[in-house]
Amino acid sequence: MVESTDKVERVVREALKIACPDIGAVDGSTHLASELGLDSAQVMDMIMEIEDRLDISIPVATIAEARTLDDLCQSVRRVAGEA
Numbered sequence: 001m002v003e004s005t006d007k008v009e010r011v012v013r014e015a016l017k018i019a020c021p022d023i024g025a026v027d028g029s030t031h032l033a034s035e036l037g038l039d040s041a042q043v044m045d046m047i048m049e050i051e052d053r054l055d056i057s058i059p060v061a062t063i064a065e066a067r068t069l070d071d072l073c074q075s076v077r078r079v080a081g082e083a
Contacts (some may be wrong), residue, residue, distance in 0.1 A: 002058035
């Protein structure tokens, strides 16, 4: 199932807000760990939310490669396109 770019970005941003409700404004170049300070539990909460909403399974290696919000969106689109 191929997901639209807009839908993937919306789902990723919503999952980020759920995992880290106190987060302020972010853009695509925002670094998930260094700028947002996400810990591993928050990252896993966010990934599980994305997986549930898009009905996909994101490999751990894919998660580890994503440094920015744009990286994560691109990785999710790639995985969703392969589903």
